[in-house]
Amino acid sequence: MWKMGVLKVELVFILNLFLVSGDVYNNDVSEHSLELTQSLNLARQELIQETCRRFPPRFGLDDLPRSQLEHILIDEERKLLYCYVPKVACTNWKRVLMILAGKWNNTDVLSIPGNLAHAPGMFRNLSAVSRPERDFMLENYHKMIIVRNPFERLLSAYRNKLEGETPSAKYFQDRVGRRIIKVYRENPSNESLEYGNDVTFKEFALFLTNKSEELADVVNNEHWAPITNLCHPCLIKYTLVGKYETLLDDSLLALNTINAHNVEFPRLAHTGGTAEKLHTYFSQLDLPLIRRLYKLYKHDYRIFNYDLDNIVGFDLG
Known part of the structure; x- marks a missing residue:
C-alpha cells in the first residue's frame, strides 16, 4: 500500500511537470515545479525510512570500516554531503562540485575532462574525517544521493x-x-x-x-556494487534523493537547496x-x-x- 502511494506521487509529479512547462527537462524552473520536485523528494525519503524500518541493517554506522564512507564527498562551504554512484550521473555532479569549489576556471560543466573529475584526491570524503566531525556533518549538512534502476x-x-x-x-x-x-x-x-x-x-x-x-x-x-553498499541509506538519512529518470529536475532542486545559482546542471541531448x-x-x-x-x-x-x-x-x- 505504501509503495503504491509513492508510485502515485511520482506519476502525479511527472504529469504536473508536463502541465507546468511542457518539458520535463526545462531549465527555467518555476517556484511551482520546485515545490513539486520537493514533494517527490520528501516522498522518496519517507519510503527509504519506512523500508529501512521493515528491513533494518545488521550493523550501525560506527561499525562500518572507514573505507565504506569513501563515496560520500564533502562540500564544506555549501554544507553538502554527496554520495556518488558510478553510472548515475556522478561524473557531471563531480564536475559541478569542482566548479562550486573553484577548481575549474569557468562554469561550463562539460568542459571539464571526465578523468580529472574522478582524479584521486580531488574531493575530501567522509572517510577522512574524525568521528565527531562526521557526526556533525551528518546531523547538519544536506545529504544527497542520486539512484537508478539497478x-x-x-x-x-x-x-x-x-x-x-x-x-x-x-x-x-x-x-x-x-x-x-x-x-x-x-x-x-x-x-x-x-x-x-x-x-x-x-x-x-x-x-x-x-x-x-x-x-x-x-x-x-x-x-x-549495489547502491545500498556504497551509500548506506539505512544508516545515513539522505535529504536530497534524486533519480536518474528525473535527473535534471532533482539536480536543479539540489542546486537551489544549496544556493548554487552560478552553475547549471547540463542538459544532455541524448543518452546511451x-x-x-x-x-x-x-x-x-x-x-x-x-x-x-x-x-x-x-x-x-x-x-x-x-x-x-x-x-x-x-x-x-
Missing part, C-alpha cells in the same frame, strides 16, 4: 566497461574481462584470453552471481539508450540467473522504489 545501471556498467572502446573500457577488459572469460567460457580463443573485449552479458552475470574465488577482488567493484536495451540483454539470461542477479540488488529495488517486472519483462514469482 538492472539498468548494471547494464550500463557492462556496456561501458566490457563492451566499450574507451581507454577506461580497455582497462576493465584487460583487468576484469580476460579473467571472466578464463573462468566462465569453455574453449576460449587465444584472442579473447589476450584482450578480454568480448565478454558476453551472460558471462558477466555469472561472474557477479557465482562469487568465484579467482575473481573475488573485482566482483564488488564500485561500478556494479540503456533503458531501451534492457529486455534485449536480459533475454539472453535464463530465469534462475535473473533471480540470482535480483537477489544481489533486492535492497536497491526495495529502498528506491523500482519495479523489476515492468522494466525487464520477467515474472520472478
Whole structure:
C-alpha cells in the first residue's frame, strides 16, 4: 500500500511537470515545479525510512570500516554531503562540485575532462574525517544521493566497461574481462584470453552471481556494487534523493537547496539508450540467473522504489 502511494506521487509529479512547462527537462524552473520536485523528494525519503524500518541493517554506522564512507564527498562551504554512484550521473555532479569549489576556471560543466573529475584526491570524503566531525556533518549538512534502476545501471556498467572502446573500457577488459572469460567460457580463443573485449552479458552475470574465488577482488567493484553498499541509506538519512529518470529536475532542486545559482546542471541531448536495451540483454539470461542477479540488488529495488517486472519483462514469482 505504501509503495503504491509513492508510485502515485511520482506519476502525479511527472504529469504536473508536463502541465507546468511542457518539458520535463526545462531549465527555467518555476517556484511551482520546485515545490513539486520537493514533494517527490520528501516522498522518496519517507519510503527509504519506512523500508529501512521493515528491513533494518545488521550493523550501525560506527561499525562500518572507514573505507565504506569513501563515496560520500564533502562540500564544506555549501554544507553538502554527496554520495556518488558510478553510472548515475556522478561524473557531471563531480564536475559541478569542482566548479562550486573553484577548481575549474569557468562554469561550463562539460568542459571539464571526465578523468580529472574522478582524479584521486580531488574531493575530501567522509572517510577522512574524525568521528565527531562526521557526526556533525551528518546531523547538519544536506545529504544527497542520486539512484537508478539497478538492472539498468548494471547494464550500463557492462556496456561501458566490457563492451566499450574507451581507454577506461580497455582497462576493465584487460583487468576484469580476460579473467571472466578464463573462468566462465569453455574453449576460449587465444584472442579473447589476450584482450578480454568480448565478454558476453551472460558471462558477466555469472561472474557477479557465482562469487568465484579467482575473481573475488573485482566482483564488488564500485561500478556494479549495489547502491545500498556504497551509500548506506539505512544508516545515513539522505535529504536530497534524486533519480536518474528525473535527473535534471532533482539536480536543479539540489542546486537551489544549496544556493548554487552560478552553475547549471547540463542538459544532455541524448543518452546511451540503456533503458531501451534492457529486455534485449536480459533475454539472453535464463530465469534462475535473473533471480540470482535480483537477489544481489533486492535492497536497491526495495529502498528506491523500482519495479523489476515492468522494466525487464520477467515474472520472478
